[in-house]
Amino acid sequence: MRIKILSGLGLALVTLVVLASCTTTASRPERQPISDQAAVVNWVDSARHFRDRKQFDQAAVILERALRIEPGNARLWHELARVHLDQGNFDQAIQFATKSNALTRDNELKTSNRRLVNAAQSRCTTTSLSSCRKVIQNQYGRP
Amino acid sequence: MRLFAVLAFFALAGYTVYLDITVRDKLEGSRWAIPSHIYSRPLDIFPGMVITRPELVGELKQLGYRAVAHPDSPGTFAQSKYRVRIYLRGFTFWDGSSEPRIIDLRIEGNVVTALHDAHGNPSDSARLEPRLFGSISPGHHEDRALVRLEDVPQDLVHALLAVEDRAFYKHFGIDPRGLARAMWANLSAGGVVQGGSTLTQQLAKNFFLTQERTIQRKLTEMLMALLLELHYEKDEILEAYINEVYLGQSGNRAIHGFGLASLFYFARPLDELNLSELALLTALVKGASYYNPFRSPERAKTRRNLVLGNMVELGYVDSTAAAEARKAPLGVTRKGRYSSTEHPAYLDFVRLQLRRDYQEDGLRKAGLHIITALDPRIQGVVEKSVGQRLSAIEKQKNLPEGSLQSAVLVVRTDNGEVVALAGGRAPRFAGFNRALEAERPVGSLIKPLVFLAALERGYSLASMLDDGPLVVEQAGAPVWKPQNYDGTSHGSVRLIDALSYSYNIATARLGLEIGIDRVVRLLRRLGLNREVSGYPSFSLGAVNLTPLEMTQMYLAFASGGFLIPLRTTRSVLNQDMQPLARYPLSLEQVIEGEQMTVLNAGLQSVVAKGTARSLNTRFPPNLKLAGKTGTTNGYRDSWFAGYGGNYLAVVWVGRDDNKPTGLTGASGAMQIWGDIMKEVHIQPVDLPAPASIEYVQIDQYGQLATGCSGAQTLPFVPGTMPDRYASCASVKKRRDKSAKKQSWLEKLFDTNRK
Numbered sequence: 042m043r044i045k046i047l048s049g050l051g052l053a054l055v056t057l058v059v060l061a062s063c064t065t066t067a068s069r070p071e072r073q074p075i076s077d078q079a080a081v082v083n084w085v086d087s088a089r090h091f092r093d094r095k096q097f098d099q100a101a102v103i104l105e106r107a108l109r110i111e112p113g114n115a116r117l118w119h120e121l122a123r124v125h126l127d128q129g130n131f132d133q134a135i136q137f138a139t140k141s142n143a144l145t146r147d148n149e150l151k152t153s154n155r156r157l158v159n160a161a162q163s164r165c166t167t168t169s170l171s172s173c174r175k176v177i178q179n180q181y182g183r184p
Numbered sequence: 185m186r187l188f189a190v191l192a193f194f195a196l197a198g199y200t201v202y203l204d205i206t207v208r209d210k211l212e213g214s215r216w217a218i219p220s221h222i223y224s225r226p227l228d229i230f231p232g233m234v235i236t237r238p239e240l241v242g243e244l245k246q247l248g249y250r251a252v253a254h255p256d257s258p259g260t261f262a263q264s265k266y267r268v269r270i271y272l273r274g275f276t277f278w279d280g281s282s283e284p285r286i287i288d289l290r291i292e293g294n295v296v297t298a299l300h301d302a303h304g305n306p307s308d309s310a311r312l313e314p315r316l317f318g319s320i321s322p323g324h325h326e327d328r329a330l331v332r333l334e335d336v337p338q339d340l341v342h343a344l345l346a347v348e349d350r351a352f353y354k355h356f357g358i359d360p361r362g363l364a365r366a367m368w369a370n371l372s373a374g375g376v377v378q379g380g381s382t383l384t385q386q387l388a389k390n391f392f393l394t395q396e397r398t399i400q401r402k403l404t405e406m407l408m409a410l411l412l413e414l415h416y417e418k419d420e421i422l423e424a425y426i427n428e429v430y431l432g433q434s435g436n437r438a439i440h441g442f443g444l445a446s447l448f449y450f451a452r453p454l455d456e457l458n459l460s461e462l463a464l465l466t467a468l469v470k471g472a473s474y475y476n477p478f479r480s481p482e483r484a485k486t487r488r489n490l491v492l493g494n495m496v497e498l499g500y501v502d503s504t505a506a507a508e509a510r511k512a513p514l515g516v517t518r519k520g521r522y523s524s525t526e527h528p529a530y531l532d533f534v535r536l537q538l539r540r541d542y543q544e545d546g547l548r549k550a551g552l553h554i555i556t557a558l559d560p561r562i563q564g565v566v567e568k569s570v571g572q573r574l575s576a577i578e579k580q581k582n583l584p585e586g587s588l589q590s591a592v593l594v595v596r597t598d599n600g601e602v603v604a605l606a607g608g609r610a611p612r613f614a615g616f617n618r619a620l621e622a623e624r625p626v627g628s629l630i631k632p633l634v635f636l637a638a639l640e641r642g643y644s645l646a647s648m649l650d651d652g653p654l655v656v657e658q659a660g661a662p663v664w665k666p667q668n669y670d671g672t673s674h675g676s677v678r679l680i681d682a683l684s685y686s687y688n689i690a691t692a693r694l695g696l697e698i699g700i701d702r703v704v705r706l707l708r709r710l711g712l713n714r715e716v717s718g719y720p721s722f723s724l725g726a727v728n729l730t731p732l733e734m735t736q737m738y739l740a741f742a743s744g745g746f747l748i749p750l751r752t753t754r755s756v757l758n759q760d761m762q763p764l765a766r767y768p769l770s771l772e773q774v775i776e777g778e779q780m781t782v783l784n785a786g787l788q789s790v791v792a793k794g795t796a797r798s799l800n801t802r803f804p805p806n807l808k809l810a811g812k813t814g815t816t817n818g819y820r821d822s823w824f825a826g827y828g829g830n831y832l833a834v835v836w837v838g839r840d841d842n843k844p845t846g847l848t849g850a851s852g853a854m855q856i857w858g859d860i861m862k863e864v865h866i867q868p869v870d871l872p873a874p875a876s877i878e879y880v881q882i883d884q885y886g887q888l889a890t891g892c893s894g895a896q897t898l899p900f901v902p903g904t905m906p907d908r909y910a911s912c913a914s915v916k917k918r919r920d921k922s923a924k925k926q927s928w929l930e931k932l933f934d935t936n937r938k
Binding site for chain 2: 098
């Protein structure tokens with residue numbers, strides 16, 4: 042009897058553990074942080090903050106600093122592209138997105154880069170920055 | 185007589201008004217033409233950073249940080265086997281200020297494994313301030329770094345008052361008692377032995393007058409001193425004096441003011457100097473040349489001790505402190521001290537780039553603070569490597585001592601920042617800058633351009649090229665018969681081999697096939713901003729280009745196909761350390777990723793098995809270094825351009841008189857390149873290939889050779905794979921399998937990539 046109770050308790054415990062682990066699995070973690078480097082993560086946060094406040098030069102300075110530490114981080118290049126897009130520097134926005142693409146096979150990031158390029162491209166047509174079209178045609182084909 | 189007196193009065197009055205205007209104009213306007221000061225890059229410190237403890241300590245020493253048992257003030261540090269504790273100085277950067285604070289690093293091997301603050305809390309990052317290494321000064325070569333009186337140590341003020349002007353805060357510009365004392369001394373000695381000038385008079389003299397000793401000049405000086413005191417507070421006069429006084433000489437540049445003198449003699453800011461050091465600086469006021477502590481240390485020490493004695497006499501310091509200061513060594517240092525003659529070649533490039541945005545006059549006088557990308561450690565490595573290696577080669581080759589010259593550029597592959605530059609073998613010599621100005625034939629260094637142009641026309645690394653004898657008839661020019669280095673033709677060769685072994689005939693023929701104009705246009709696309717002529721021999725480097733231009737071209741390869749303008753300057757702050765301008769990163773893709781991947785494999789092959797293969801004895805193969813040697817006719821120029829993942833370096837070696845050196849690219853320039861790259865923590869080349877790239881095994885005849893022994897796996901742009909099979913290859917199935925296998929590996933690789 043005692044054995045039965047013990048095994049029943051054991052089963053309940055195992056079930057609880059399994060359920061708990063299932064719950065953990067079910068609540069999907071956020072997308073991976075942009076870097077393993079705490080400094081880089083913090084700098085990107087600051088850069089976004091500056092970008093939101095339209096302090097684009099400050100944002101770009103911080104991202105360039107982060108890129109000196111992690112030049113192969115495609116997501117950092119994407120962040121820089123976003124700053125240049127918001128700043129109206131469409132040509133460079135496209136170039137940085139292109140650089141980001143060259144460094145990644147992450148489809149989600151590639152899609153973000155593609156969207157960014159499209160956004161720059163559509164705004165390029167109204168501001169007649171000739172270099173935009175050239176790059177878009179070279180890298181992404183016609184929209 | 186009366187008329188004369190009236191005239192004299194009016195003349196004196198007029199002269200006084202003139203002097204008054206002069207004095208006020210000088211002190212109220214911009215008092216000095218302040219040179220622009222040039223700084224190295226700041227150093228970001230973070231967990232995971234690659235640096236050894238000796239390298240970090242070297243950086244600290246260059247910045248004038250003092251090793252102590254317990255860092256208790258800014259500018260000090262302590263170290264043990266794995267730890268370095270630093271009391272950082274504050275600094276105003278373009279993106280904000282940092283306050284002085286303590287950091288604690290743990291360094292294991294060459295990696296920072298932990299970073300904490302003073303209380304042991306983990307810290308993300310810290311920044312070591314940039315180092316002042318040069319200035320762009322006005323024509324009269326006066327250099328100074330301004331200080332405010334409130335930042336000047338009290339001991340310095342006391343020392344100055346004690347020896348130069350005890351009654352400063354009491355007199356009205358002239359000290360009659362002091363003057364009388366001096367006159368008596370002069371009369372007794374039968375000549376001028378004592379000045380008797382107040383600080384105000386000295387300031388007037390330094391500001392407006394010459395050093396000649398005449399009665400007229402003395403009277404003018406006194407009049408001016410009176411006017412200065414009439415218009416300005418004592419503290420304003422003292423602050424002007426502290427920034428004006430002449431305190432030394434660096435080359436042809438005069439060191440003015442205590443702010444710069446502190447950096448010049450002690451490599452530390454003024455507010456970090458101790459009593460003994462401040463007394464020494466004060467001692468120099470009497471005669472910076474006569475009491476020069478480097479040349480005449482005993483004389484300087486005697487004068488310093490006299491200053492200390494006067495301070496005790498007047499009660500400014502107690503006798504115990506003074507006695508301790510007397511016992512102290514002079515403390516001056518040549519290492520890391522500010523010197524205007526440091527890295528003049530790099531400074532040339534800074535100046536050249538800034539001239540686009542600033543008038544030369546503005547640079548010389550506006551007191552700008554220019555933060556550059558110079559890495560002092562790598563610059564030091566470059567200067568040392570060039571000097572040592574050239575001397576060794578001269579001995580080895582029996583060349584006259586000092587006959588060889590060199591130029592080097594080291595740049596970051598990700599952002600085009602120039603971290604080090606040598607314009608010749610004498611690093612302190614501000615003369616002909618070979619890195620920027622020496623237009624030399626580039627030889628085989630140009631060849632990758634020909635191969636890239638071919639890759640863009642559908643060629644592949646496995647394309648077979650004809651290396652058989654070639655005769656080119658040229659209208660109005662002699663017949664051209666290019667020869668290989670070894671004097672033989674190699675028949676039919678793969679493109680990758682022609683590149684790896686630098687076959688001249690195959691390259692020349694390829695250049696003609698695809699069109700020299702196309703190759704020249706490509707060079708322009710990769711960043712050359714001037715016209716060059718496209719003769720058939722262009723493919724073999726019969727074109728004069730500078731090391732700078734070659735660096736720009738190779739940066740496009742090292743960066744994965746992006747044109748990134750080479751940059752020296754990161755940002756400019758005004759005299760008050762407010763942000764003025766920034767030089768942002770910019771880039772443009774100029775080579776498609778597919779072609780770049782293929783070319784990169786070719787340039788890696790040059791190092792793996794080609795003309796640069798001797799590098800394998802110095803670097804592990806997993807670095808996958810890429811590069812190209814270059815040798816010109818008669819061994820006149822020796823070139824090497826090569827890169828790892830983080831740095832590209834281009835090196836030229838030759839003679840200014842253009843005589844033969846007997847050196848190939850590999851035996852000359854590449855040796856220096858290796859010396860440098862050994863010291864910069866070079867990382868592996870890691871340029872991800874586009875997903876479309878196919879990897880296939882190829883034999884030495886450029887045929888598909890899946891499964892064949894000795895076959896080499898090469899990357900191919902889709903549609904450029906050979907369609908011939910080696911007899912040992914198990915035809916199509918295996919080829920497909922091979923391609924599939926590679927792409928699976930690639931996928932695996934990519935899942936780990938951010």
